[in-house]
Amino acid sequence: MSNNxxxxxxxxxxxxxxxxxxxxxxxxxxxFKKALEENIFDALLIPAKVPDTDAYSWILLQDxxxxxxxxxxxxxxxxxxxxxxxxxxxxxxxGLKIAALLRPCEAxxxxxxxxxxxxxxxxxxxITIDCPGAMPLADYMNDPxxxxxxFKKISEKWEISESLRPAxxxxxxxxxxxxxxxxxxxxxxxxxxxxxxxxxxxxxNDLLEKLGFESKxxxxxxxxxxxxxxxxxxKKRESFLKEWQEKTKNxxxxxxxxxxxxxxxxxxxxxxxxxCQQCYFDSQMINFKPEIYLKKSREKGAxxxxxxxxxxxxxxxxxxxxxxxxxxxCEDACPVSIPVGRLFSMVGDKxxxxxxxxxGLNREDPLPLQIFKEDEFCEVETPNECExxxxxxxx
Amino acid sequence: MAKAIxxxxxxxxxxxxxxxxxxxxxxxxxxFTLKKMDDxxxxxxxxxxxPDEFKDAVPLYPFMPVNAGKxxxxxxxxxxxxxxxxxxxxxxxLRAFVELVKRAQGDLENFLIISPTCGGVxxxxxxxxxxxxxxVSQYWTxxxxxxxxxxxxxxxxxxxxxxxxxxxxxxxxLGNKDLDKxxxxxxxxxKGEEFAKHAEGSAVSEEIxxxxxxxFRKKREELREKFFKETGKEGEGLKSLxxxxxxxxGCxxxxxxxxxxxCVLCDFDAKTHEYHxxxxxxxxxxxxxxxxxxxxxxxxxxRMTHMAVSCVNCGMxxxxxxxxIPVATVFSKVGSSLQKVFNYFPGKDIEEPAPQGTYKEEEFxxxxxx
Amino acid sequence: xNDKFTPNIIGFLCNWCSYTGADLAGTSRMxxxxxxxxxxxxxxxxxxxxxxxxxxxxGADGVMMMxxxxxxxxxxxxxxxxxxxxxxxxSIFDTLGLEKKRxxxxxxxxxxxxxxxxxxxxxxxxxEKLGPNPTSKEIFL
Ligand code: SF4
Ligand code: SF4
Ligand code: SF4
Ligand code: SF4
Ligand code: SF4
Ligand code: FES
Numbered sequence: 001m002s003n004n005x006x007x008x009x010x011x012x013x014x015x016x017x018x019x020x021x022x023x024x025x026x027x028x029x030x031x032f033k034k035a036l037e038e039n040i041f042d043a044l045l046i047p048a049k050v051p052d053t054d055a056y057s058w059i060l061l062q063d064x065x066x067x068x069x070x071x072x073x074x075x076x077x078x079x080x081x082x083x084x085x086x087x088x089x090x091x092x093x094x095g096l097k098i099a100a101l102l103r104p105c106e107a108x109x110x111x112x113x114x115x116x117x118x119x120x121x122x123x124x125x126x127i128t129i130d131c132p133g134a135m136p137l138a139d140y141m142n143d144p145x146x147x148x149x150x151f152k153k154i155s156e157k158w159e160i161s162e163s164l165r166p167a168x169x170x171x172x173x174x175x176x177x178x179x180x181x182x183x184x185x186x187x188x189x190x191x192x193x194x195x196x197x198x199x200x201x202x203x204x205n206d207l208l209e210k211l212g213f214e215s216k217x218x219x220x221x222x223x224x225x226x227x228x229x230x231x232x233x234x235k236k237r238e239s240f241l242k243e244w245q246e247k248t249k250n251x252x253x254x255x256x257x258x259x260x261x262x263x264x265x266x267x268x269x270x271x272x273x274x275x276c277q278q279c280y281f282d283s284q285m286i287n288f289k290p291e292i293y294l295k296k297s298r299e300k301g302a303x304x305x306x307x308x309x310x311x312x313x314x315x316x317x318x319x320x321x322x323x324x325x326x327x328x329x330c331e332d333a334c335p336v337s338i339p340v341g342r343l344f345s346m347v348g349d350k351x352x353x354x355x356x357x358x359x360g361l362n363r364e365d366p367l368p369l370q371i372f373k374e375d376e377f378c379e380v381e382t383p384n385e386c387e388x389x390x391x392x393x394x395x
Numbered sequence: 396m397a398k399a400i401x402x403x404x405x406x407x408x409x410x411x412x413x414x415x416x417x418x419x420x421x422x423x424x425x426x427f428t429l430k431k432m433d434d435x436x437x438x439x440x441x442x443x444x445x446p447d448e449f450k451d452a453v454p455l456y457p458f459m460p461v462n463a464g465k466x467x468x469x470x471x472x473x474x475x476x477x478x479x480x481x482x483x484x485x486x487x488x489l490r491a492f493v494e495l496v497k498r499a500q501g502d503l504e505n506f507l508i509i510s511p512t513c514g515g516v517x518x519x520x521x522x523x524x525x526x527x528x529x530x531v532s533q534y535w536t537x538x539x540x541x542x543x544x545x546x547x548x549x550x551x552x553x554x555x556x557x558x559x560x561x562x563x564x565x566x567x568x569l570g571n572k573d574l575d576k577x578x579x580x581x582x583x584x585x586k587g588e589e590f591a592k593h594a595e596g597s598a599v600s601e602e603i604x605x606x607x608x609x610x611f612r613k614k615r616e617e618l619r620e621k622f623f624k625e626t627g628k629e630g631e632g633l634k635s636l637x638x639x640x641x642x643x644x645g646c647x648x649x650x651x652x653x654x655x656x657x658c659v660l661c662d663f664d665a666k667t668h669e670y671h672x673x674x675x676x677x678x679x680x681x682x683x684x685x686x687x688x689x690x691x692x693x694x695x696x697x698r699m700t701h702m703a704v705s706c707v708n709c710g711m712x713x714x715x716x717x718x719x720i721p722v723a724t725v726f727s728k729v730g731s732s733l734q735k736v737f738n739y740f741p742g743k744d745i746e747e748p749a750p751q752g753t754y755k756e757e758e759f760x761x762x763x764x765x
Numbered sequence: 766x767n768d769k770f771t772p773n774i775i776g777f778l779c780n781w782c783s784y785t786g787a788d789l790a791g792t793s794r795m796x797x798x799x800x801x802x803x804x805x806x807x808x809x810x811x812x813x814x815x816x817x818x819x820x821x822x823x824g825a826d827g828v829m830m831m832x833x834x835x836x837x838x839x840x841x842x843x844x845x846x847x848x849x850x851x852x853x854x855x856s857i858f859d860t861l862g863l864e865k866k867r868x869x870x871x872x873x874x875x876x877x878x879x880x881x882x883x884x885x886x887x888x889x890x891x892x893e894k895l896g897p898n899p900t901s902k903e904i905f906l
Contacts, residue, residue: 094675137718141717256433266715289473633863637905684904
């Protein structure tokens with residue numbers, strides 16, 4: 001896998017606006033159909049509804065008849081797109097040109113997986129789309145028709161509805177960010193009845209050129225609308241963070257949220273960042289003899305089973321939270337409705353800020369734990385000396 | 396005539412007192428049982444060693460947050476416990492533990508096994524429900540009347556093996572109209588009799604198989620037929636299987652919580668079953684499209700070949716499935732066919748080898764000769 | 766499509782009996798159906814049920830498990846295990862309503878070249894009647 005270094009940093013000022021005739025879906029599909037017909041790419045990764053069921057899943061689409069069941073923005077996120085993309089590309093040598101249509105958090109997961117060598121981006125065009133959110137998987141499975149209907153209404157109005165997944169309600173990165181993430185972005189905000197294509201990399205530019213599109217249309221309207229919604233949702237996110245930081249101020253508050261946990265590891269298995277084939281917390285590294293467990297039990301009077309439930313969550317955090325893209329896949333997969341996505345996203349937020357790191361923003365930003373600076377974090381190491389040094393510098 | 400004692404207390408309270416006194420008198424060094432985690436309805440298994448902590452124990456609470464057989468296996472995986480421990484588990488959990496011990500994944504020694512005649516457990520998604528208390532009290536009413544509680548797991552609703560096998564002490568709860576005043580402990584082993592001396596009960600002569608129990612079994616058998624008929628419809632085969640598992644996320648939660656699936660690294664999580672990008676061109680050429688991640692059906696069918704013959708019908712897999720796939724019903728249906736073919740009863744006899752690990756020269760003679 | 770359907774059949778053949786039997790059939794110039802693709806395993810006891818399932822799911826129209834007759838296995842008991850595995854697969858297919866004819870087990874010894882030719886030809890005919898395995902075109906597996 002080579003390092004796909006991208007030059008663009010500031011996203012472009014111009015894009016290509018396309019009128020919506022039948023539906024947004026139709027307009028978007030027409031672009032893809034053309035790209036497939038002209039062999040600009042060989043297959044498209046996109047969500048689709050499994051025929052005769054209410055279920056959605058990812059497909060690699062080559063035959064155009066499959067557009068009938070494809071859906072760029074289904075009401076639910078089933079498998080996190082990063083996971084889907086990694087599942088077929090991690091061993092490299094795809095031999096095909098593939099485009100992937102992803103929600104922004106899924107694309108951010110792909111970028112993180114790229115840094116972890118779990119995807120092959122050599123022949124991959126990453127396309128993102130303005131995302132209105134998704135509905136909780138459990139709600140959808142209980143009543144697919146009703147939930148799909150309300151999703152339709154919510155997404156048309158870009159409403160920050162309480163019925164969306166909590167991760168989506170609190171998501172301020174639902175659109176294109178100023179970084180080297182996707183190659184192409186599909187803007188839905190801004191003008192009604194217009195879809196805006198925004199190239200975000202030389203590859204993206206190339207793609208538009210090959211499709212015969214010139215990036216000449218102004219992005220102002222899209223930007224204004226987008227920034228407005230970003231602001232609104234940032235506010236929402238901040239109040240979520242505040243509320244949950246308050247709730248979990250002392251360790252008990254945090255652990256109490258996990259009282260119902262049955263240690264099934266669904267959250268880990270749904271998480272795009274947790275890619276390990278053998279999770280440490282499933283391994284034999286944490287087995288002890290019965291007498292050790294009895295000893296542990298005597299220390300507190302009782303020992304919880306399954307063993308290591310708290311260790312699992314804290315440990316998993318230490319493994320991946322710097323890369324948490326706040327997608328909420330974990331929370332969707334939890335059978336006992338633990339707000340595990342919110343907990344991880346909250347801790348992630350704090351930790352990421354400490355390292356000044358935004359997961360999935362730039363392909364070339366190294367993972368924080370893979371690099372270090374000799375003179376950083378002196379405030380953590382030797383707080384007193386650190387203060388002295390700071391005052392000296394000011395002088 | 397089975398040995399039995401009658402205790403003149405509410406069944407939950409009576410069992411609680413009995414276990415607590417065993418712990419206090421140091422007849423045992425720990426109780427493995429369900430425990431309240433907070434006031435919001437969270438319940439978890441615990442190994443309780445201090446009588447003080449025992450106050451939150453709820454041995455018969457109708458939840459199965461983890462199959463206790465799996466939990467006890469993780470406790471005794473590296474050797475038997477040297478200290479005596481009482482463990483309260485449900486019949487299917489006990490059967491699971493026996494299957495695991497058979498596979499060298501645990502040790503039954505030094506356990507005093509206590510198990511109830513079982514009315515089932517509530518679906519896990521009811522844990523923390525705002526009506527939890529009400530649902531639980533309705534559950535107990537149905538146990539009293541030996542009726543099938545609609546809030547219990549689908550597998551429980553059709554479970555026929557609700558009387559414990561291999562327990563030292565059986566707590567008779569099902570169909571006991573006077574549950575809140577008195578109940579019976581059946582003492583099935585010398586160990587059970589020994590420990591029961593510390594219970595405040597009086598000897599009675601009763602049989603575990605009552606008219607109520609028999610009728611209850613019949614009701615469950617009927618439901619079993621109904622559920623099996625609805626799942627994986629005959630003749631529709633592949634299509635029906637694809638539709639059942641269509642929403643599957645591949646989270647493998649079902650195998651993770653399955654007591655029989657004990658592998659540290661599941662075959663289907665291993666490198667062997669990763670998709671080879673090299674076959675992508677060919678697959679797309681043949682089919683025009685491909686669901687990713689691939690391997691969904693292979694996982695479920697493959698897992699069946701690994702464990703369904705030992706499926707104890709506990710229902711953990713269905714409860715953990717985030718997309719409501721009736722995994723347990725499908726596995727149970729396949730499991731019961733396999734058990735019939737191999738004449739095998741999972742969890743019954745620790746000496747009986749699991750069907751995959753053995754054979755008889757004289758069986759299936761016509762196969763292969765056609 | 767008017768082309769005659771030529772099935773794709775995967776045969777897992779034990780080295781000591783069935784594979785040798787197949788070899789003999791070949792050197793004796795018996796007619797073996799071109800649909801059969803053989804994979805040699807040391808013993809029928811080596812045929813992991815997952816080999817069979819994977820072949821089935823990846824679109825094989827039929828899967829043949831073949832080994833020495835009971836009592837003749839070069840590793841004493843491998844074929845008894847194979848037999849149980851086949852019985853299990855068969856029962857799973859039966860219970861789930863999958864086409865159980867698509868998998869089968871045959872004992873063929875090293876000297877039974879005629880039997881090898883007979884069973885492979887018969888099975889091919891049977892699969893031809895059954896038609897292509899729907900898994901070969903199914904996307905959502
Ligand atoms: S921890 Fe949860 S929210 Fe964060 S990346 Fe993983 S699945 Fe998404
Ligand atoms: S999915 Fe939920 S119950 Fe399972 S381990 Fe994660 S937090 Fe615990
Ligand atoms: S499956 Fe049977 S034994 Fe297990 S909890 Fe349900 S009713 Fe009880
Ligand atoms: S499916 Fe098979 S390999 Fe995986 S855990 Fe279960 S028994 Fe083990
Ligand atoms: S728990 Fe459900 S979603 Fe997860 S692998 Fe099993 S069947 Fe699929
Ligand atoms: S060697 Fe032929 S079946 Fe074992």
